[in-house]
Amino acid sequence: MSEQLPSGGIELSPDEIDGLHARWSSSWTPNEVAQRLAGIRTPWYVAAGWALDLFLGRRTRIHGDIEIAIPDASFPEVRQHFPGYVFDAAGSGRIWEDITPEVLAAVHQTWLRDPATGNYVLDVFREPHDGDTWIYRRDEKIRLPYSDIVHRTQDGIPYLAPELVLLFKAKHARRKDQRDFDTTVPHMPRDQRETLAKLLARVHPGHPWLADL
Template identity: 80%
Template sequence: MSEQLPSGGIELSPGEIEALHTRWSSCWTPHEVARRMAGIGTPWYVAAGWALDLFRGGQARAHGDIEIAVPAASFPAVRRRFPEYVFDAAGSGHIWEDAPPEALAAVHQTWLRDPATGNYLLDVFREPHDGDTWICRRDEAIRLPYRDIVHHTRDGVPYLAPELALLFKAKHLRGKDQADFEATVPHMAPPQRETLAGLLTRVHPGHPWIAEL
């Protein structure tokens, strides 16, 4: 993604960013998203904290929003799935309403908005990829086939492998990220823990989670 932000975005003050949380109060559940995405011809998965809940088989905490990820080139197909809604591009303290192409090139998050209420329902990450190979935004040398990183619940909801979901959470180490780590690691198999430790060593050398794995 380009570091230079395009024109036309709305710059948000810290107070306005905080106020956005109320606009996510009616966001969907993973199962609702899966219902609406059923049959789409592109890999996709639930990401972030919800992905870890799906891996563990139960919700451990409240979630302020829901994120899914898709290959960036497949976003037009996702956009066509929701003709009654609007996608806003978001990033770096800005929002670009109705996601123009230049904003899509600059940031990776797109928020699905209900124009009738102004509420946000879904956050879609547009991820770098090479065909069917997923590329990690934190380190482009980390490349894995989608078939290896997308897991499924028993009823078919796709979610990101826990070792990768925790890798993304490791950067900021907010309270909820630490809570997710502590709740998830006991459920991970030894190879998954080893993979996470290796990824953390590569992307975040010296991270405190490494010693706990």
Template identity: 65%
Template sequence: MSEQLPDGGHPLSQKDIDALDARWANAWTPAEVAARLDGVTTPWYVAAGWALDLFRGGKTREHEDLEIAVPAGRFAEVRDRFPGHLWDAVGYRRVWTSPGPEALAAVHQTWLRDPVTDEYRLDVFREPHDGDTWICRRDETLRLPYADIIRRTPDGIPYLAPELVLLFKARNVRPKDQVDFDGVVPLLSDSQRAELRALLTRVHPGHEWLAGL
């Protein structure tokens, strides 16, 4: 796959990756990002582990970073809410600083960097979509209106529906993903459990989590 990548990406060794991890020490919280994105018309949501904690109503573990997702074609509206910050495109163990269109198209992760401290504050997933319809990166036949996949906390912070968060976590289950699954599943409604079971069967047939549903 590397031969298809655009020029300019910096290959990352494991030492580089460990150093990058340390630059996430002061990632923003969901509330801080929501305040900065207040009023944008682009649908967006908190993803990954933070989304599950928003669903549960409180922080249950430490998070290495903060990930949000936006429609790829409308990324500019979100980008423009962070003047003075820098963006790096990340993927395939490479980082593109000041990425051009080719690099942005090649990967879906974009890291927001503080130009003063060089620390990362926010990880933005630029997701496939068709207008207001979200398209799953794992299965492009799975398409849902954004209105159906976004939930909100009592104070209005948008987050991805927990059954979809767990679907993404199911591909490579790490210890923290298992902890999230074990903590969230008892809180799901019957319909959410059924939806998660259907999603896992569709995208990851035979997955070990099916037995717990």
């Protein structure tokens, strides 16, 4: 994605950003998303906090929204699976309701909006990739086959491998991220913990989580 934000869009004030929580109150569950994407050909997976709960097999906390990730080039295919809804692009405190190619090239988050209520129900991350190879958007040298990073629940819901979810969360390590780390790591097999430690050492040298891995 481009570093240069396009013109236009709606710049949100701090109060408006805080108010977005209410607009996510009707967000879907992983099961609802999976039902709507049934039969889609492109790889996709539940990301962020919900992915960790799918890995653990239980809901560990309240989630303010739900995020999934897809290969960037597959967005048109995904878009067709949500008739009656509208996609807005979001980034750096701004929302673009009129998505142009310029906007899509600049930001990676795309929010699905119910036009009847104005509420958001799904956050779609459009991730860099090379064919069937996933690319970590914060370090393009980290590349893995989708077949290795997408895990599935017993019901078949795809989710991102926990070591990669935590790698994303390590950048900010907010209170909820620390809680997710503390809750998840004891249940991760040794190879997953070792992978997370290796990636953290590369992307965030000296990160405090390394001492607990």
